[in-house]
Amino acid sequence: MPHWSLVRIPAPLPVCRFARTQPGPSVCGGYYGSSPRPGLGPRPTHLPRSARSAAFAHIVMLKDKNALSFEDKWPQMRPTLLKLLRQMSVSRSEWQDLFWLVHSVCLWDEKGAPKVYAALREDILDFIKQAQERVLSHQEDQALLKAYIAEWRKFFTQCSYLPKPFGQLETALQGKTTTSLQKGKPTEDNSVVRKLMLDSWNQSIFSNIKERLQSSAMKLVHNERNGEAFDSQLVIGVRESYVNLSSNAEDKLQIYRENFERAYIDATEQFYNLKAPEHLLEHGVQDYMRYADAKLREEEQRAQKYLESSSGSVQNLVKSCVDVLVTSNKETILAECAGMIKTNETDKLQLLFKLMDRVPDSGILPMLHDLEDHIYQTGIADMIESADVITQDCEKYVERLLELFRRFSLLVHDAFHDDPRFMTSRDMAFKRVVNDTSVFRLELPGRGRMYSRVVPESKCPELLANYCDILLRKNPVSKKLTSDEIEAKLREVLLVLKYVQNKDVFMRYAKGHLTRRLILETSADSEMEENMVEWLREVGMPADFINKLSRMFQDVKVSEDLNSQFKDYLSMNLEKHNLSDIISIKILNQGAWAKSNERQPVSLPRELEDFIPEVEEFYKSKHSGRKLQWHHHMSNGTITFANNIGKFDLEVTTFQMAVLFCWENRRHDRLTLDNLKLATELPDSEIRRTLWGLVSMAKLKRQILMYEPQVSKPNDFTDNTQFWINHEFAMIKNGKVQKRGKVSLIGRLQLCTDKAKEEENEGIMQLRIFRTQEAIIKILKMRKRINNAQLQTELVDILKNMFLPSKKMIKEQIEWLIENKYMKRDDDNINTFIYMA
Structure with missing residues (x-):
């Protein structure tokens, strides 16, 4: 018999863990120190004062190995273990004794821990076999599921409580087993006993009946898809057993994913592989789209109920359904897209977009092509139909373009919810319409070696500039509109201008019209004129162009002061006093206003001819070293x-x-x-x-x-x-x-004269060439070396706010820069260019 003695020691260090063990089940089945559990009775009463006082005393055990062997203590442990497995009531003393007995055997018996583990495994397997017999006694599917779920839930509950008394076993086996125990105190996830229980259940009962479980659960889901009602908790219960059964701490959902999820997805695919083609053949494409959309939403909701949401199973199931319901019939469905766009069936297009948006990568692409083709073909057809009107009336042309843009934008909004991909297709198609040359074209001739043969360009920028002129100068159209209405229409012009490629042509005509308005003093609103210049700056027009326009306004204000001074000068001359009220001069900076230095010969009336020296004499008295050039x-x-x-x-x-x-x-x-x-x-x-x-x-x-x-x-x-x-x-x-x-x-x-106009056209082409050369050198200075494809991409990005350089122009300017030793080709790769400082 072991000898026991109680001694009081000052330090609260326990010699053994008995006095510090975790509380166990009470006589009534509850757990000491925990909340009452349903069906297991109330929480036990607290320990008496005498027991609490004894916490300061520690039990010192005198070692007797023979009395603490496995063979001696296992018969005392096993009854409590079986009660726990069967969820029977365990007294407090039995619970605490189990802690003590496990601790004693594992600590003092050198071979005690492996023996306890083996005996524990044998009893667990025996219990599981009994549970298996109770489950397999049911032949009907729902009865089988109910029995299995009931047995599993009781067993899984014990997986949380049974390992608690075996803490010393966990420590003793640490490093002696192949389990992935962490160093230190074992946790619930890496518990040896918990893993033993789960693995035993998996190997003994689950592996034998999982096919029946999955088959029965999938039959119930299949019946639900066909409209039959059943207790959904049966499928949910099976799912929970798959989720909780894995003892792999690194992948707790491995068993669930490899079995239940795969079986559920396979059953879903089989169901719709049979149903979907029948519905499509019987009801047609448009009704099938509604069917597919409804089934996708239905399956997503069902998956959220029956599958583990945290594992990505719902997304996998939806992807599988999309493959069966949409992707497999994609070509048939998309064949209806062009017709729907043409007839403006926005509701059906919404549904088609919703379905195809689920298909990765290639689902939306054909729809984008159909939309772009429709917008381009419709726009060009509309332009050709009204060509006689719009080529003669810039106002009707711009209004027609804006009406087309609003119509296509409304289609994208209603059918595709302003999806950026469809808005991009709209922009690309509208850009093709705006820059099309089939209705009218603009020729920019060029002469000399540096000029390549120019591809005809759209006349749209010229007509846009003409329309702006109508809105900004005094005429019946502008008089009928309020300032806000004029501003709104100018903003619409800038919207169209965004799609124009040859913006430099627009600049040329816009500047010409502004020159006329300022010289003839026909601007309807001077403030609106200056606002228009700032709006052009906001839409990305080149800074040098905007600066020249701003200088024109400054020149007009300076000229007004000079004109006033000149009239005072004439008033002081009695002989020419009468001319002061009928003469008005405008002295302007040629660099901002005129492109050509050409002087057009003309024989002026004597009154004007005599007047010219007076102006020149006056101006020289104000500014020395400047020369006046008359532009009659x-x-x-x-x-x-x-x-x-x-x-x-x-x-x-x-x-x-x-x-x-x-x-x-x-x-x-x-x-x-x-x-x-x-x-x-x-x-x-x-x-x-x-x-x-x-x-x-x-x-x-x-x-x-x-x-x-x-x-x-x-x-x-x-x-x-x-x-x-x-x-x-x-x-x-x-x-x-x-x-x-x-x-x-x-x-x-x-x-300007005809000759000057021809020079100005050539000037546009020459400026394009210089801009292209300048941009190429700018890129090369920054990159030092660059391949041809990247050079062209960056070049277009730099020049797109002025014009779109053709590939032929880029090639010619590259060759010219190479000839003049601004750059060279790489010796090893002719498509790579190197900057020459």
């Missing part, structure tokens, strides 16, 4: 025409004034084209254009000049064509002849 083709004035009907003020260009003054002293003579050339000294093309404006002004019912023989265009004039003053000229309003009035014959103020 940009000048204009007002003359009074008097006849028997009345007096009329005519606003004319300088060239028109020179032509009309030819009749000043011979009002009734007829002059030939040859005579007028000699009198005005104007070039042939200019005299023809000027005369045509005086004989065929569209807004006048009676022209200021008459001529014969009649022709259809100014180039048909011959040197012998006769012109004379129409003494019956008058303004007619509402069918009545007016005796007084003012009319403008200027029309579109000519900013």
